[in-house]
Amino acid sequence: MAAKIIDGKQIAKEVREQIKKEVAELGFKPGLAVILVGDDPASQVYVRNKHKSCGEVGMYSEVHRLPAETSQEELLQLIDKLNNDDKIHGILVQLPLPDHIDEKMVIDAIALEKDVDGFHPANVGNLVIGDDCYYPCTPHGCMVMLEKCGIDPKGKKAVVVGRSNIVGKPVAMMLLAKHATVTICHSRTQNLAEECRQADILVAAVGRPEMITGDMIKEGAVVIDVGINRTEDGKLVGDVHFESAKEKASWITPVPGGVGPMTITMLLQNTLEAAKRSAKK
Ligand code: GUN
Numbered sequence: 001m002a003a004k005i006i007d008g009k010q011i012a013k014e015v016r017e018q019i020k021k022e023v024a025e026l027g028f029k030p031g032l033a034v035i036l037v038g039d040d041p042a043s044q045v046y047v048r049n050k051h052k053s054c055g056e057v058g059m060y061s062e063v064h065r066l067p068a069e070t071s072q073e074e075l076l077q078l079i080d081k082l083n084n085d086d087k088i089h090g091i092l093v094q095l096p097l098p099d100h101i102d103e104k105m106v107i108d109a110i111a112l113e114k115d116v117d118g119f120h121p122a123n124v125g126n127l128v129i130g131d132d133c134y135y136p137c138t139p140h141g142c143m144v145m146l147e148k149c150g151i152d153p154k155g156k157k158a159v160v161v162g163r164s165n166i167v168g169k170p171v172a173m174m175l176l177a178k179h180a181t182v183t184i185c186h187s188r189t190q191n192l193a194e195e196c197r198q199a200d201i202l203v204a205a206v207g208r209p210e211m212i213t214g215d216m217i218k219e220g221a222v223v224i225d226v227g228i229n230r231t232e233d234g235k236l237v238g239d240v241h242f243e244s245a246k247e248k249a250s251w252i253t254p255v256p257g258g259v260g261p262m263t264i265t266m267l268l269q270n271t272l273e274a275a276k277r278s279a280k281k
Contacts, residue, residue, distance in 0.1 A: 002246060002247065003223070003245070003246040003247075003248075003249035003250055003251055003252040004149075004250065004251050004252075005251075005252060005253075005254055006145050006149055006224075006251050006252065006253045006254075006258060007257065008141075008145060008253060008254075008257055008258040008259055008260060008261045008262050009257050009261045011144065011145055011148050011261075011262065012141075012261035012262050012264075012265040014148075015144065015262075015265050015269065016053075016056070016057055016265055016268065019057045019265075019268050019269060019272055020056070020057040020058055022272055023057055023058040023059060023272060024058055026272075026275065026276070026279070028275070028279070029058065029059055029060040029087075029275075030059045030060070030089050030090070030271045030272050030274065030275030031059065031060040031061065031062075031085075031087045031088045031089050031090070031271075031275070032050070032054050032059060032060070032061040032062075032088070032089070032090045032091075032092065032116065032267075032271045033061070033062050033063075033064065033082045033085070033088045033090070033091050033092070034047050034050050034051065034061065034062070034063045034064070034092045034094060035063075035064045035066065035075070035078065035079070035091070035092070035093045035094065036063065036064070036065050036066065036094045037066045037067075037068065037070050037075060037093075037094075037097055037098060037101065038066075038067070038068035038097075038098050039068065040096070043094045043095075043096075046094060047063055047065075047094055049264055050063075050092070050264055050267060051063050053264045053265075053267075053268060054268065054271070057268055059268065059271060059272075060087060062088075064078060066078075068098050070098075070101075071100075072100070072101045072102060072105065072106070075093075075101060075106060076105070076106070076109050079091065079093070079106065079109045079110055080109070082114070083109075083110070083111040083114060086278075088114065089114060089116075089271055089274040089275040089278050090114055090115075090116030090267075090270060090271040090274045090275075091110050091111070091114045091115070091116070092116060092117050092267065093106055093107070093110070093117075095166075107119045107120055107121075108120065108121065113274065113277060113278070114274060115134055116134055116137075116267060116270035116271050116273075116274055117134070117136060117137065117267075117270075118133065118134040118135055118136035118137070118140075118170070118270070119136065119165070119166070124165070124169075124170070127170060127173050127174075128173055130177055134270045134273070134274070135170070135174065135266070135270070136166060136167075136170045137262075137263045137264070137266040137267045137270065138166060138167050138171075138205075138226060138259065138262070138263045138266075139167055139170040139171035139174055140174070140262075140266040140269070140270075141259055141262025141263050141265065141266045142171055142174075142203060142224050142226065142259060142262070143171070143174050143175075143178070144262060144266070145224065145253065145258075145259070145262060146201070146222070146224070149222075149251055151201070151222055151251065152178070153175050153178040153179060153180035153201060154178060154179040154180070155179060155180070155181075156180050156181070156200035156201055157180070157181050157183070157198050157199055157200045157201070158172075158175040158180035158181065158182045158183070158199060158200065158201040158202075158203065159182075159183045159185060159195055159196055159198060159199035159201070159202050159203070160172045160175070160182065160183070160184045160185065160203045160205065161185045161186075161192070161196065161202070161203065161204045161205065161206050161212065161239070162185075162186065162203075162204070162205035162206040162207070162226070162239075163184050163186045164205065167205040167226050168184060168186075168203075168205050169184070171203055171205065171226075172184050175201065175203075180201065183195060183198070183199075187206075192216070193215065193216045196212060196216040196217065197216060197217065197218050198218070199217075199218060199221050200218070200220075200221055200222065201221065201222045201224070202217060202221050202222070202223050202224070203224045203226065204223070204224070204225050204226060204227055204238065204239035204240050205226035205227065205239065206227065206239050207227055207229065207239065208227070208229070208239055209227070209229035209231060209237050209238075209239070210229075210237050210238070210239070210240065210241040210242075211239055211240075211241075212225075212239055212240040212241065212245065213240075213241045213244050213245070214241065214243075214244025214245050214246075214247055214248050215244070217245050217248040217249055218248070219248055220248075220249070220250045221248065221249050221250065222249065222250060222251045222252075223240055223245055223249040223251070223252040223253065224253050224258075224259065225238035225239055225240040225242075225252070225253050225254075225255055225258055225259065226238075226239065226259050227239030227240070227255065228255060228256070228260060236255060236256050237255060238253075238254075238255030238258070240252070240255075242254060242255065
């Protein structure tokens, strides 16, 4: 079987058009504050793209670029200021943070109603119990892609490879909420290939270039590749070996152009949602 491609770029475009329309109808601008500490090159690109994307859908955004030596106290003070700023509906602290800053303390300090990244422990707890929450952006993007392709996880066997707090764990919870039978695999899983071959829906989020190969995929499976890895020759590849996997899968996300464009889109969606909720208060 040659897989159909899940076109993340196109889906992201459609969702952003809808967001833009809703922003225009809102009567005020949703506001996002992004904080970047230090000069990690990848983070700089992400933050620039987030800022640009906000402008494209008519949102207000401000970027706080802080030097790598910024103290934890200074960062917490800025978060406190943004928590109390009425024009800001969402706050995102770009990760990773420099080693001298305690990531957990920083995430905990973001007001729950402005946690558009969905990383605050109370948000994560609400996700687990199925209560009102912001879905973390990358896993949310994966779920929207499934939905847009008419793929219902109900009753299906889903295998998630990777157990990070940002992707693996939350996407497993979201698939469970959609009534999939979910297995989470990780670096200590015995016989990973065998586990993967059980999957009707396979989500790869390990950060290891092309480690999921076609022989690990069940005929007709849906494959969502969250990995973005740069090879030695500068090429971007996912966690899935695309060429062999596409011969087995029924649907597959490419890298680039798959999950990637969805992440910022879902950040915009969460910021819009945060703005709507603030207006109801
Ligand atoms: N670094 C890599 N991905 C993310 C993300 O989704 N949010 C934040 N805040 N930092 C990241």
